[in-house]
Amino acid sequence: METSDLRNAGLKVTLPRLKILELLETSERRHMSAEEIYRRLIELNEDVGLATVYRVLTQFEAAGLVRRHHFEGGSAVFELERGHHHDHMVDVESGKVIEFVSEEIEQLQRQIADKHGYVVTDHSLVLYVKPKRNNHNP
Amino acid sequence: METSDLRNAGLKVTLPRLKILELLETSERRHMSAEEIYRRLIELNEDVGLATVYRVLTQFEAAGLVRRHHFEGGSAVFELERGHHHDHMVDVESGKVIEFVSEEIEQLQRQIADKHGYVVTDHSLVLYVKPKRNNHNP
């Protein structure tokens, strides 16, 4: 359960932290901005401050509980670290985020870096996509 | 020459625009933040404002003269659109930016999007890398 995640991360088990973790775990939307998380918690009558949400998310990131991404458009989004690395596709029409994995791409990335004398420490791949249209429906 | 680039883009040929374009074309550093560009112009005794640099870069981007990237770390960087699409590798130790092209990766991206019912409209791929170390030199 969430409590032990927090303990393992060396963080005190406090209400804001529990609630944020819970929200990330149970929410339909797996990628949320700090603002979205904050608003959601307010809706749920949790009395948190936006600053706390940012602080907690940053701590979670440092503890490896959460990943922070910078897609297009101002704010960072956060997602629970579920252990399975993946990249993202963003539907530019709906804002929907789709996760995908491609070991081929990962491998090519390593090869390319290697060819230049480097080792990949991290990478960010985001595809901005739009739905395929049926030809007769422009 | 730069003048015609501006005319073609439907922009009046003004000093700030010319100078910024010139800087992007001739500078050693191909990827620069607005701030860097601004400071460079001030050094060169050009009397521009930072706001103008931002405005001009945004117009250049809209006109397809320039590409804007969001690598890690606060500010956006801009590079001249030279027509040859490429992705980037950032040396996290030196900040150096290396460009690369991989048609294989591009193709895989299209395949993946297609498999999900989408068409890629744009993408952003950045590898964060560090130099390979010789084994005896930790």
Added chain:
DNA sequence: CTATATGCAAACAATTTGCAGTGTT
């Protein structure tokens, strides 16, 4: 009881915008 966390407000950093004056066509 002590150290950490929290909420709020103020501080910041990057970027954008309003406006009166300036420069291009």
Added chain:
DNA sequence: AACACTGCAAATTGTTTGCATATAG
């Protein structure tokens, strides 16, 4: 001369920090 463009300062947006109070262990 008309209108687009500029510089400056003020406004915005996303995020961080200082501080007095509240809370977990």
